[in-house]
Amino acid sequence: MVWLTVLTPLFNGIEYFKECYESIVKQTETDWLWIIGVNGHGDDSNPIYQMLSNIADKRIIVKNYLTKGKVNTLNEMMMDVTTPYIALCDCDDVWIPQKLQIQKIILENNRNIDVLGTSCQYIGELNHVLNLPEGKINLETMFKINPIVNSSVILKTQNAFWEDRFGLEDYDLWFRLILENNTICVINQPLIYHRIHKESAFNNSGVQDVNALLKYYREKVSDVTVVTAFYPMKSKFQPSQYIDWIKPFWSQVKCNTVFFTSEEYAPYIQSICSETIRVITMDFSEIEAYKKYSKDFWLGEEEKDHETNHSADLYAIWYEKKEFVKKAIVMNLFLTNKFVWCDAGICRSEAWIPHIQLFPLSHKIPEDKFLILKITDFEKEEDLKFKNSVGGGILAGTKEKWFEFSEQYDSVLQEFVESSKFVGKDQTLIATMYKKNPSFFKLIDRQFDEYMCWFTLLFFLSC
CATH class of the missing domain: 3.90.550.10 (Spore Coat Polysaccharide Biosynthesis Protein SpsA; Chain A)
Structure with a gap:
């Protein structure tokens, strides 16, 4: 032939x-x-x-x-x-x-x-x-x-x-x-x-x-808004470490961004951010996680957590990711159809910056699926509490998919509450959501080993 x-x-x-x-x-x-x-x-x-x-x-x-x-x-x-x-x-x-x-x-x-x-x-x-x-x-x-x-x-x-x-x-x-x-x-x-x-x-x-x-x-490739937030609290790393990670990325990677933070940190965040970032001041006490479930609810989750470097505020901020995104969608300051949640400290090395200058590319986010990172094979696992199944540092979807994601998230959380299961860790809830409704999601397999695997979507959405 x-x-x-x-x-x-x-x-x-x-x-x-x-x-x-x-x-x-x-x-x-x-x-x-x-x-x-x-x-x-x-x-x-x-x-x-x-x-x-x-x-x-x-x-x-x-x-x-x-x-x-x-x-x-x-x-x-x-x-x-x-x-x-x-x-x-x-x-x-x-x-x-x-x-x-x-x-x-x-x-x-x-x-x-x-x-x-x-x-x-x-x-x-x-x-x-x-x-x-x-x-x-x-x-x-x-x-x-x-x-x-x-x-x-x-x-x-x-x-x-x-x-x-x-x-x-x-x-x-x-x-x-x-x-x-x-x-x-x-x-x-x-x-x-x-x-x-x-x-x-x-x-x-x-x-x-x-x-x-x-x-x-x-x-065409910039029809996307990135949403992030920074509030100091007890977590795996000290607030000063997160600040060190925040500055290189958010000052050099120029993407449409809505950045939520406290009144205390707003001037600093504004001073280091590129011109494409809008800083929104919001007191941490005003988060939806506390309005819907109260701080005492999240304090109660600490007793169920086997990881000692977590806190009630951290569980609340993990829940709040989708709420921050929903607020950004309502504002839609950049008139985009797609939205990405991105942890403020996602970039752990300044050496990564040249490789992620185009983050996030809108066309890499599907129109009909919600994008998440797969860390391990978890689909057949019964108990996901002790398994790092999916990533939570970057999540992406259209406006419509974000609202669907939020509804599913709250539904699974409520099921966990009724069964007295630990609800503090968003990764466990998202993995459970996938098992219940896999057709809603697009899973991206991790591309790196060990520590670097958690940052797969940062690079996936950049090239």
Whole structure:
């Protein structure tokens, strides 16, 4: 079975086509088809189609499309593709003879790669080799440059559909694919010659709007509000330690954030936070955990806890996570649809900061599930009191899912109360919620061992 179809939409640039043609038919990898899509020139009587329709190579299909514009033509050409992969080649670009062979070997050994591009040697009005980041491309790189040279790319056929916006249909496609968790890779080796000339339809269109494209995707990945809180209390670490963790993260990672704290700490928190953070002053005595259940209720839970470094205030703040988020949803200061609870001291090392600059990426939060971290296999366990089953440091969902989560949480808590079970630890309650209603949740398996496993979602939501 032929594995690849090359697509060349052809509107102008016919004067360069012979060089392009020879570079493709002389490929050392010969198992391919090539569709040349003449477009924008009327019916089959147009001279460009008439000239090319005499090509004798049976691997090459020359077809006249009545579409106008590269995007419409490419999407129409895809209707004629039957191979699992496609390659793109503009009619004025040239491939080195080993181009397809090199990429085929990589793709055969790495089936997970969805898009594979290469560097290029510029010809025409420029004359230098383009230096690109090599390996797997992340979203952060996408916001800096378009890392895929169009005529170098091979991608899975199932991923090929172009949108006619921003005048940058290729850059837009790579953004869409990476946001859908496809794997995009680049070989920083010039396997093509990319021609720069004034007659190019791309160079002459004048409709490329990179700023609009970047703005569109920045808004798309930032449709999320982070909610956090800091109140000093007895817990595993001293308040001063939490302050040391808070400063690097919340001053350097710029995400839409609602930060609840006391009147005492509000000035300090405000002074260290980035400009995207709104500090909300609220006295700890006003928390819903005390209004609904009283402080004495939480004090009573201390007697059931086998971990001695916990306190009634700590149980209350764990309960309050969802209440803080609900308050932030009602305020919706950043007009977002998704919300993330994030412990204020989540970032334990400043060395992590470069890797979590994009936290949290909205598209990583599902629309129809509530996102939680799975620490251990707990689904078949009967007693979860002594088992660290799920993480509670980061929780994420849409506005609607947060309210559903809150209702389920209170329902399970009430069941525990009626059975005289310990309700202080939110992780136990959340794990129980999952066992009762697994379809509501999306479990993310931990990606690290030991201590680092607790921070999996911090990195998962950042890249």
